[in-house]
Amino acid sequence: MPINHDTSFLAQMPQNVAMQFLDRVDASGGHEAFRFPKGDSWESVTWREVGERVRRLAAGLRALGLENEQRVGIASATRYEWILADLAIMCAGGATTTVYPTTGGDDTAYILGDSECRVVFAEDAAQVDKLRDHKAELPALEKVVVFDEGLADNEWVISLDTLATMGDGYLGDHPDAIETIAKEIQPDQLATLIYTSGTTGKPKGVRLLHRSWVFEGEAIKAQGLLTEDDLQFLWLPMAHSFGKVLLSTQLACGFATAIDGRVDKIVDNLGVVKPTFMGAAPRIFEKAHARIVTMTEAEGGAKEKIFKQAFKVGTEVDRLTREGKKIPLPLKLQHGLFDKLVFSKVRDRFGGRVRFFISGSAALNADIAAWFNAAGIVILEGYGMTENAAGATVNHPDDNRIGTVGSPFPGTEVRIGEGGEVQLKGPHIMAGYHNLPDATTEAFTEDGWLRTGDKGELDADGYLRITGRIKELFKTSGGKYIAPPAIEAKFKAICPYVSQFMVFGAERNFVVALITLDPDAIAGWAQENGMPDASYTDIVRSEKVRAMIGDYVDELNGHLNRWETIKKWELLDHDLTIESGELTPSLKVKRAVVEKNNSELIDSFYG
Missing domain, CATH: 3.30.300.30 (ANL, C-terminal domain)
Structure with a gap:
């Protein structure tokens, strides 16, 4: 199947993330936007309700004196409030600086200090304590907005509700402020600073612009991968570009998202939420594969024999299908039986409705991808890095070439440079590293392509295969x-x-x-x-x-x-x-x- 090179969507893209969000609220107002755990059940909110809450929080940030491109930190695990904070920062014209909740106090202080954050959204007491302990190193930090209740002192630390109330006062004086700000944000305005946790030295702040995030979401929508009828389960760290790009995709496509960042709850949540897709790192698929295999081995006997034969048949059927060959009738009958006895039960562990998973952030083993494929669970491997807002290439359900990371997003280019290095060009590329001009220069070739540091090769149809890190x-x-x-x-x-x-x-x-x-x-x-x-x-x-x-x-x-x-x-x-x-x-x-x-x-x- 030829790669989709249709780039007509580029001319109709929203100008910035704020407009992308506000357009979605207008288009999908009464439809479900998010659901999230509340005690033992799940609570749901519509796009209109999210829009109203974000508008108040964004106005609250302006009431605190936030100006365009000034940084606001988020130090939190993945949860609904993280999304609200990020969208509020976008609609206030600020720039989100992401911090993993597991980041130590010294590195947290470095990231927030280097980015000169004026405000920080903090999840809980542990994050607030980190900020208090390093307050002297954060002279620009004026306010902390805490997600968990009961921690506000109403001087340095305030609650989300307090910020929203401040926003009400601001909107009373400036009723059209948020819409006006959103319309004035330029595509090349700074939207996000994501600090990459390198294996050596201090983390580097990747400067990602509004155009990068808008492009990513719109490019995925243009490829027809997802529609407003899908339901996402989102657990990925929102401090990571993979999590962030899935939010941009949701704004472009309009589907609903169930959100819960607790990794130990992923399997349980899939059974309850029954999503149609989910993004994950390969480690999640490795663990799921290992768990199912070891449980079956522990049972032994006839069950183990049936299980192994099922995957032998499933793998063969999958191979013949991908090669466009006819499946012999006896094999087809066996496959139908094993689908009822084995594969349907494997699919049920993931909720039973998954159209596909998207794998990224590290290399997915081809054998594990083929194992899932044999069970009727498609894993679409993609490729990218923080420096290009997460997505550069992705496979497609109707042409999923296991062992490759798919074809380039429409409107982008991939080439193999000197030494076999994968190099990227397009609207999704970063503006550079924050306060690091030399590192920025080193990240690009003389003719302006992003150097990924990955070694790879392109096949005749333009599908990319990653063969390793050059430095590794x-x-x-x-x-x-x-x-x-x-x-x-x-x-x-x-x-x-x-x-x-x-x-x-x-x-x-x-x-x-x-x-x-x-x-x-x-x-x-x-x-x-x-x-x-x-x-x-x-x-x-x-x-x-x-x-x-x-x-x-x-x-x-x-x-x-x-x-x-x-x-x-x-x-x-x-x-x-x-x-x-x-x-x-x-x-x-x-x-x-x-x-x-x-x-x-x-x-x-x-x-």
Whole structure:
């Protein structure tokens, strides 16, 4: 199927995010906009109700003296109030600065200080305490608006309701203020500062303009991926560009969103909400895959045999379908039976109505994507980065090429530059890094293309395949190049108990690995294998677990070139966490930090 190059939507795009939102309120006023947990049930609000609340909060920000492009921070997990705050900042002409709730006090102070935030929306007591502890480092910060009730002191810290009441007074004097401000915001006005949590050094503030977010939403709408009849379940961190771009897409398309950022509630919420789509990082799909596989293995017997045969048949049917070949009648009949016995139950775990998932922020293993596809659950892998407002390419339900990240958004360009680097151009590209002119210059080629740092290739139809991070590629002392992400992804598809698999060996004579196990998955294994009360550390140190993981490593090595094979490996006695500094808030491994923390262990492999 040819790529959709229709760019007619570019001429009709709203001027800015504020107008995009206000237009949506006008078009969909009485329709559901959001639903969110309230106690044990879910509360729903219409676009009109959201519009009224946002208008009051935006006026409240203007009453506090906020001016165009001045920064307002949001330090909170994903929840309905985060959306209200962000939309209010947009409609007040300000620029949102996002902070993960897990970010430490020092980095929070750096981000809010570097961006010169005048106001900060804070989720709860923990976020307010961080701000109080670093108040001296935040001279520009005049007010904190808190989401949780009972924390306001009405001097430095005020509630959302207080801000809305201030807005009422402002609107009394300036009744058309918000509409006037929205109409005056230019496409190239700063909308968002998202600080990327690099693996080394201080985070860099990515300057994203109104045109970038508006374009992203409108480009997804133009591709026909989503309509106002869809229902999204949104749990992704809104401090991350992936979460933010899904909000822009909602404003463009008009669908409703159920929002709850509690990661431990994702599976339960899917069963209740029954969404038609959801965005997620690959780790969520890896965990779901591992959970279903290990539960079936634990049951054993006939159920396990039926399950394995079902996926053997499903994978074959899926392969023939994607190759455009006819499915033999006996295979078709078997598939119909297994769909009722196995695949429908897998789909029901995700609510039973999912049209597709969208995977982004890291590489999705092709085998895991094919496994879900065999069960009738489509995962559309996309690609992008904070520096291009999240979305650069995406697959399509009617031409989902597993192993690729899809084709470029209409109105954008992708090319392969020097050294195989993926480079991007289009309306979605950042304006640069905040207060870092040298870093901004380094991020672009001389002819103005964004350098992604990713290595990739384009096929004859323009579909992009990412083959690794250029900086992560290393060469052994024997002169062979190794791409760690490719090896690591293979192991995650083979072993249902793994959390992280990290490959090392730069300038060494062979490749080694550090492995962490998923605490939930391995606890389930321990329950079935006579270690019900053992700690994580005791489990990973047991000979039985070491032997099991060794078998998986041997299986992996059977799929690798001789020079890629893992000669030595070790299980770490802890999983990687954000708190330990070994994962970024978007769950990417800080490879350099892990290598430094375990340098003696890695050196011992070569002793």
